[in-house]
Structures are given as C-alpha cells and as structure tokens.
Amino acid sequence: MNAAKETPMHDATRLDKCFTALKAAQRPALVTYITAGDPDVETSLDILQGLPAAGADVIELGMPFSDPMADGPVIQKAAQRALESGQNMARTLEMVQAFRQQDTQTPLVLMGYYNPIYRYGVAQFLEDAARAGVDGLIVIDLPPEHDAELCLPAREHGIAFIRLATPTTDSQRLPRVLENASGFLYCVSVNGITGGLAPALHDVERMVGHLREHSHLPIAVGFGIRSAEQAAAIGRFSDAVVVGSALVERIESAETRRGAVEAVHGLVRELAAGVRRAGKS
Amino acid sequence: MTDDSMQPDANGMFGRFGGRFVPETLMPLIAELQAEYDAAQSDREFQSRLAYFQRDYVGRPSPLYFAERLTEHFGGAKIYFKREELNHTGAHKINNCIGQMLLAKRMGKTRIIAETGAGMHGVATATVAARFGMPCIVYMGTTDIERQQPNVFRMKLLGADVVPVTTGTGTLKDAMNEALRDWVTNIDDTFYIIGTVAGPHPYPAMVRDFQAVIGRETRAQLLEQEGRLPDSLVACIGGGSNALGLFHPFLDDATVAMIGVEAGGKGVETGMHAASLTGGAPGVLHGNRTYLLQDEDGQIVDAHSISAGLDYPGIGPEHAWLHEQGRIDYVSITDNEALAAFQVCCRLEGIIPALESAHALAEVAKRAPTLPRDHLMVVNLSGRGDKDMMSVAQHLGENFQ
Numbered sequence: 001m002n003a004a005k006e007t008p009m010h011d012a013t014r015l016d017k018c019f020t021a022l023k024a025a026q027r028p029a030l031v032t033y034i035t036a037g038d039p040d041v042e043t044s045l046d047i048l049q050g051l052p053a054a055g056a057d058v059i060e061l062g063m064p065f066s067d068p069m070a071d072g073p074v075i076q077k078a079a080q081r082a083l084e085s086g087q088n089m090a091r092t093l094e095m096v097q098a099f100r101q102q103d104t105q106t107p108l109v110l111m112g113y114y115n116p117i118y119r120y121g122v123a124q125f126l127e128d129a130a131r132a133g134v135d136g137l138i139v140i141d142l143p144p145e146h147d148a149e150l151c152l153p154a155r156e157h158g159i160a161f162i163r164l165a166t167p168t169t170d171s172q173r174l175p176r177v178l179e180n181a182s183g184f185l186y187c188v189s190v191n192g193i194t195g196g197l198a199p200a201l202h203d204v205e206r207m208v209g210h211l212r213e214h215s216h217l218p219i220a221v222g223f224g225i226r227s228a229e230q231a232a233a234i235g236r237f238s239d240a241v242v243v244g245s246a247l248v249e250r251i252e253s254a255e256t257r258r259g260a261v262e263a264v265h266g267l268v269r270e271l272a273a274g275v276r277r278a279g280k281s
Numbered sequence: 282m283t284d285d286s287m288q289p290d291a292n293g294m295f296g297r298f299g300g301r302f303v304p305e306t307l308m309p310l311i312a313e314l315q316a317e318y319d320a321a322q323s324d325r326e327f328q329s330r331l332a333y334f335q336r337d338y339v340g341r342p343s344p345l346y347f348a349e350r351l352t353e354h355f356g357g358a359k360i361y362f363k364r365e366e367l368n369h370t371g372a373h374k375i376n377n378c379i380g381q382m383l384l385a386k387r388m389g390k391t392r393i394i395a396e397t398g399a400g401m402h403g404v405a406t407a408t409v410a411a412r413f414g415m416p417c418i419v420y421m422g423t424t425d426i427e428r429q430q431p432n433v434f435r436m437k438l439l440g441a442d443v444v445p446v447t448t449g450t451g452t453l454k455d456a457m458n459e460a461l462r463d464w465v466t467n468i469d470d471t472f473y474i475i476g477t478v479a480g481p482h483p484y485p486a487m488v489r490d491f492q493a494v495i496g497r498e499t500r501a502q503l504l505e506q507e508g509r510l511p512d513s514l515v516a517c518i519g520g521g522s523n524a525l526g527l528f529h530p531f532l533d534d535a536t537v538a539m540i541g542v543e544a545g546g547k548g549v550e551t552g553m554h555a556a557s558l559t560g561g562a563p564g565v566l567h568g569n570r571t572y573l574l575q576d577e578d579g580q581i582v583d584a585h586s587i588s589a590g591l592d593y594p595g596i597g598p599e600h601a602w603l604h605e606q607g608r609i610d611y612v613s614i615t616d617n618e619a620l621a622a623f624q625v626c627c628r629l630e631g632i633i634p635a636l637e638s639a640h641a642l643a644e645v646a647k648r649a650p651t652l653p654r655d656h657l658m659v660v661n662l663s664g665r666g667d668k669d670m671m672s673v674a675q676h677l678g679e680n681f682q
Binding site: 089120140146173 | 302307308449580
C-alpha cells in the first residue's frame with residue numbers, strides 16, 4: 001500500500017485499491033473502529049492519525065448518537081463520552097479532513113445512525129463528507145427498503161454504502177441486501193449488539209462462504225472479535241476483520257489521554273500481527 | 282380523505298413518516314410479523330379469540346359515560362367520558378397487549394419483552410404474559426422505576442422480570458433502546474410487544490388497529506345515546522395510542538373535530554416538555570421517522586412531563602402525518618394545567634384520572650365553556666390515577682406551601 005502514490009481516486013476508489021492490494025499480498029484487511037470525539041476530539045484525532053502506522057488497513061469512524069440501539073454498553077458509553085465532550089457532525093467531518101491531510105491512502109468509513117445525518121441534511125452531509133475524504137458509510141438503521149434516503153445519493157458522490165449481512169439474512173433476503181451494496185460487505189457474525197459474544201468459527205465460515213457465492217465484494221467479519229488470535233482465525237476465510245469494542249475499551253480504561261492513544265495503537269499492532277498470520281501465502 | 286390514504290404504503294410510510302428504520306438483523310422478523318398480522322386480520326378464529334378476551338378478560342365494551350357535573354361546571358359542551366380506565370389493569374394499554382399476545386402465540390414465540398414508562402404498558406404486558414404462561418421481561422428506566430414503584434411491584438407480582446435501564450436518562454426512550462437490543466439478540470423465540478403507535482412498520486398500524494376498538498365502541502354508543510356522531514374528540518398523546526384508537530374510526534367523518542393533547546411540561550417555551558409536534562422536528566428514532574425532541578446535531582433530548590406516560594421525545598408517525606395534513610388539531614397542556622384538571626375531575630365526577638388523561642381533561646376545561654350546549658364532546662379517559670398518587674401528593678404539597 002505504501003508504494004501507491006497520490007493519485008486521483010476517480011477510477012478505482014480507495015476501498016477498491018486497498019482490497020486489491022491486500023488480495024495481492026494474500027492477507028485480510030484489519031478494520032478498526034473508534035468513535036469520533038471519544039474521549040475528546042484532540043485525543044480521538046491523535047488515535048485516528050496513528051491507526052495506519054499501527055497497522056489498520058481500513059478505518060471505521062463512529063458518528064456518535066444519543067440512542068445507539070444496536071450497540072452494546074462499550075460503544076454506548078463511547079458515544080456518551082464523545083457527546084459530553086462536545087462532539088458533533090461538523091467536528092467529526094473536520095476530523096476526517098485533518099486525517100486526510102496526512103493520509104491520502106487509507107480508506108475511511110463513517111459508521112453510525114441515520115438521525116444525525118438526516119438532521120444535518122443529506123445533500124449537505126454527502127457534499128461535506130465527500131470533500132472531507134470519506135470513502136464509505138455504514139448506517140445501521142437504513143435497510144435496503146430505504147435506499148432512496150441515503151444509499152443511492154451517496155453513490156452519486158462516489159461514497160460507498162456498506163451493507164450488513166446478518167445470521168437472519170437468508171437466501172430470500174440476501175438479494176435485497178446485495179442489490180445496492182458497494183465498498184465491502186459487512187458480515188455480522190452473531191445476532192445481537194456490538195461487543196457481545198464471540199462468534200462460533202464454523203458458523204461464520206459458512207456465512208462467509210454463502211455470501212461469496214452471491215457477491216464479488218470483499219467480505220469483512222465483525223461483532224465480538226477481540227483478540228489477535230480471533231482475528232487470525234477469522235481472517236483465514238474472510239477479506240477483512242473488524243475490531244471495535246475491544247479498542248474502545250482501551251480508551252475507557254486508560255488513565256490519561258496519552259495512555260488511551262498508546263493503548264489503542266498497542267492493540268492495533270497486535271491485531272495487525274494477527275491478520276498477517278492469517279495470510280494465505 | 283379516502284380509506285387508502287389512512288393505511289401506510291408497503292414500506293410502512295404515512296406520507297414521509299413511519300417506515301422501517303431498523304438494523305438488518307430485524308428486517309426478516311418484521312417482514313414475518315407483518316405477514317402474520319395480515320393473515321390474522323382475515324382469520325375468523327383469531328378475531329373471535331380477540332373478541333372473547335376483549336369482552337371477558339378486559340371487560341369491554343367500556344362505558345361511554347355522560348359527565349353531567351363536569352358539563353354543568355364548564356357550562357358549555359356536553360361532555361362524555363370514554364371510560365378506558367375501567368378496563369382490566371386500569372388503562373387502554375391492555376387492548377393492544379391482548380392482540381399482540383394472541384399474535385405471539387400464533388407465531389409460536391415463547392418469550393415476551395416490552396418497554397414501559399409509567400408502567401401501565403408494562404403491567405398490561407405482564408398481565409397477558411401471566412394469563413398465557415409466557416416469561417416476560419419488562420425494560421424500565423431507573424428514573425421511572427423510582428417514580429412508579431407501585432407499578433414495578435405489580436409487574437413483579439404478575440411474574441414479570443423488571444430490568445432497570447440505567448443508560449441515557451433512564452426513561453422510556455432508553456427502555457425502548459434496551460428492548461430493541463434484547464430483540465436483536467434473541468430473535469428466534471422473542472416477541473416484542475411495543476406499547477404505542479410507534480416503532481418500525483407494522484407496529485404503528487397494528488397497535489392502532491388493536492386500539493381502534495375504543496373509537497368503534499364510542500361511535501356505536503354515542504349513536505345509541507344521542508342519535509348522532511360527536512362534534513369533537515379529545516385525547517392525550519405520549520406515543521399516541523389511546524388518541525389514535527379513539528380518533529381513527531372517525532377520520533372519514535369531516536364533521537368530527539379531533540384534538541390531540543401533548544404534554545407541555547413546564548411550558549413548551551421553557552424547553553422542559555414532551556410536546557414533539559409543538560416543539561420538535563422530524564427525525565428518525567426507534568424504527569420510524571416522526572417528530573422528535575432533538576438538538577441541532579440530531580441528538581435526542583430529554584422529554585419532561587409530570588406524567589411518566591407522556592414522557593417520550595417522539596410521537597407515533599401517523600400523528601406526525603395527520604398533523605401535517607391538518608386533520609387533527611394538536612395542542613399542549615402544562616403540568617400545572619393537568620394537575621388542576623385532575624383535581625376538578627376527582628371532586629366533581631368522583632373519578633381519579635391518570636395524570637396522562639388529566640392532560641386531555643385540561644384541554645376540555647379550555648374548550649368546553651366556549652362551546653354551545655348541543656356540542657357533543659368525547660374525552661378519552663385513558664387510565665385511572667391510582668399509580669399517580671405519590672406524584673400528585675408531592676406536587677400538591679409543593680403548590681400549597
């Protein structure tokens with residue numbers, strides 16, 4: 001990836017390039033989640049800017065929301081910390097812009113719930129997000145039935161709309177989920193909220209296999225993955241491994257801001273080693 | 282207005298409101314629920330079971346009572362009470378719970394979850410869960426648990442597990458978040474009984490349909506007693522299920538005016554209120570687009586009302602739609618106005634209303650005196666006030682000092 005020079009991203013997107021390069025390198029991507037503004041905007045930006053060097057291949061940046069109904073306690077508290085420190089959508093987009101000034105290669109995906117985007121105004125949001133250098137969106141409470149709201153307009157701005165496939169996504173449902181999916185597919189390994197139980201490996205492998213039969217998009221696996229060992233195991237059959245709550249916990253338990261930055265980057269380095277062990281070469 | 286316009290479209294949209302804004306995990310469940318509900322509506326066996334339980338267990342039909350002394354007191358409109366407070370468990374909530382429970386049984390679900398604010402929906406859910414032998418988990422914010430102790434105990438007596446929700450502000454919206462988290466985790470065996478005309482489609486339409494028995498009965502009863510339709514209907518609104526239940530069967534009758542009463546708290550201008558239509562803006566929460574109390578960044582802000590049952594920062598999407606169409610007049614009543622009406626009703630009619638219903642009575646107090654004596658006004662007495670004794674005592678004590 002470091003070999004890639006600054007090139008305009010009109011032909012292949014940053015997400016496409018990233019997954020193509022990793023496919024050539026025969027290893028899965030490490031996708032890391034943090035909430036923007038957690039525990040405060042400066043610390044959060046320090047964490048964000050150091051993620052690629054620590055080994056993150058794709059970054060998910062959470063847009064905090066007061067009522068995160070699909071998240072477990074860890075990410076709920078992160079959103080609360082961020083909001084209490086004054087985080088809002090404008091600041092989150094400024095963080096992306098600041099990140100892009102020093103890193104033009106690493107794909108960055110915003111993740112969250114629809115209401116803050118809706119309130120900001122969809123057209124304005126997409127314009128500002130594209131300008132800031134956002135590559136994709138994961139919006140938990142916008143299923144394909146509401147694609148006209150944000151998914152289709154996002155595509156016109158060159159922003160991918162990443163879909164979640166879950167254990168409840170059966171053969172009947174899957175075509176709908178895949179219809180306007182882009183960027184990568186997010187395979188939610190367990191029914192439930194973020195930071196929950198670890199998934200059973202063979203179930204996840206079967207899910208990923210099923211998705212591969214129906215889609216050429218890279219497949220990322222997330223929910224309940226906490227350690228380098230799990231990342232390595234799941235990375236053997238997936239294109240990317242997503243870690244969120246385990247990283248956010250490091251922020252929660254850190255005693256100082258500097259400690260939070262170091263703790264997150266430390267775990268990212270371990271996880272990065274894990275996905276490299278999963279390499280199929 | 283045609284009949285078609287009163288049903289949501291295939292995605293559950295009432296105009297631009299409603300919808301199915303939920304995580305993907307829930308989409309197949311919601312589709313299944315909708316299919317089952319559609320089938321149940323034309324299933325005579327289901328409908329006759331529902332009618333049986335409404336009659337012999339809930340105690341329907343509830344009376345339509347001429348509030349003679351209140352009418353004399355205000356000296357204007359002729360006031361009728363639709364006495365939902367006489368239902369089993371003391372409120373309109375059980376109309377919906379019985380319906381959803383029968384649907385849960387039909388779908389082979391074995392575990393019931395619910396959210397509750399004042400505790401009336403929690404009690405009604407715990408009641409039907411006991412009757413049908415199902416384990417029941419009720420999510421309730423810690424703030425609400427403190428101010429609604431008697432209802433917490435009632436739920437426990439009925440065998441329900443009341444789970445305190447400490448996240449957010451510990452009120453109804455947080456309880457609903459937690460119930461959704463439970464549902465998304467326990468999809469196979471669990472039925473989520475939502476207590477109001479909100480949530481993802483088909484809940485808003487389904488809950489409305491189960492509550493519409495209120496309006497259908499009112500229509501028949503008033504035709505029998507007065508030989509004509511009412512001139513106006515008044516009901517309080519938190520999520521808005523008792524109001525929509527009363528209003529819906531009259532939406533086609535252009536001569537029937539309808540007034541929905543939101544909780545104005547300490548006054549809409551103070552920001553301490555629960556009046557989503559009067560003081561909120563459109564947004565997306567808990568599976569639907571509707572009017573919400575929120576800040577400039579789209580973060581949901583706390584509602585405030587003396588009545589825990591109205592203390593919700595949203596409103597059912599069909600209300601949002603009817604509001605924009607101008608079919609229903611939505612107003613707000615403050616805590617103090619509700620308390621005053623509460624006392625008038627106690628002393629003149631010998632009926633202790635729920636603080637929620639007292640909001641509707643306070644609007645009656647404003648309107649009735651200005652109307653002619655042949656104006657027929659029906660107010661939904663949606664619940665009884667036993668649960669509110671502590672709150673009322675506290676507030677009256679303060680006021681009297």
